[in-house]
């Protein structure tokens with residue numbers, strides 16, 4: 001590694017234009033911003049590709065109906081809180097934002113379940129797995145009937 005004396009650095013700073021001066025703060029700062037930006041852009045592109053691979057067809061109307069059908073968090077029953085769209089089968093496991101795969105979840109359940117497989121998670125949290133699956137089945141049937149596209 002080449003070390004540059006302080007004196008040399010001072011000289012470089014005072015004589016070289018910023019664009020080619022390797023010691024310039026502006027150049028260093030600019031490089032940092034650029035690398036940060038490209039890392040974020042790469043993550044965004046990756047997410048976009050992942051999202052594009054799956055079909056997401058949940059409409060706002062369907063989401064409203066899902067929330068109404070469950071009447072609260074699908075897992076713990078909390079009703080006095082903001083509900084988030086939770087993918088029963090996580091996106092990372094191939095799940096989609098569709099009528100059958102979305103249930104309303106409170107922030108706490110959603111964060112806790114994360115990408116975990118739902119029945120295993122329910123058991124671990126000592127939530128009523130059987131009741132959930134039964135309820136999900138009923139809600140799903142009702143919603144499927146409600147949003148069935150008429151055969152023409």
Ligand SMILES: [Zn+2]
Nearest residue numbers: 073076106109
């Ligand atoms: Zn909950």
